[in-house]
Amino acid sequence: MRMSNRTKLVVNKLILLQNAISVFFLCSLITLIFVQVLLRYVFNLPLMGIEELMLFPTIWLYMLGSANASQERSHIVVDIADVFIKNQRILRITHFIKDMVSVIIGVILTYWCFDYLQYSLNIWKLSPLLSIPMFLAESALFIGLFLMTIYSISDFIKSINSLLNKNHLQKGEEVQ
Template sequence: MDTFSKYLLTGLIGIVALGQFVQVITRYVLQVPVMGLEETMLYPTVWLYMLGAVNASRENTHIRANVLEIWLTTDRQHTILAIIGEIISLIVGLWLLSWAWDYTRYAWRVWKESPTLYIPTFYSDVALVIGMALMMIYTAWHLWGHVRKLAGETAQ
């Protein structure tokens, strides 16, 4: 899974960078804008954003402002703080996931299309619910790891 996500994210970054490069060259150097390029770039950009967040959730490398850790001195306190943080993340994330699911159902029902190329926007809209679901799975996984660690510390 690690190798797959690495190549997928690298490919998406490459596609987005190449699209932006083509846009700059054609629009500003050749003075001939490519119609619809912005629309097509929406899809890999949204997927890159969401899968990047999933990757950060998988690796547990999200940016955090761990101010409380300054005053906490033991590993047990750090683990309890991590559990509280994961629970809050899970509650907020599941709430956002329910919104993302409602939006996905709406996008499926309405079936919007992009204005120039008529590409269904559902294929980028669905990235939100898939990304949020994967992030909640990884958050629950990390929460379970912290609870097991705390239980192991308490058993000793």
């Protein structure tokens, strides 16, 4: 099964949106840091609450960065099985199990973060100094884990396809 053109288009737009939001938060964080340094060390006028304000883009950058690493498959992994297992079929089964566990954990964590987001919206917590609604930061947890789960599901589907397509090889054939 190959991804349809429509699915590829949606995924590419999602990745583009994710990257654009990340760039926005990165620029806003750099601007806040620059303003803080300028006010504190050049004008000797520290601005109260700027550290609290920097919390919001920082959390979003962490979560979107994690989702980006998951999408690019550049996150930290320990694939020690690849070193020791030489049989390609067993290796594909190992990857299938790993991706299945990732999906299960991702779905559970996304569900928990969705519950937490609902709780945050109901409680309507505010930041201590600037009284900014905390759900703006806490929603990043749900969005980031949701994206990571989507990318894990994509990897899981690829593992299923690899397992099904490569099972039909003749005995003794190697997969490159």
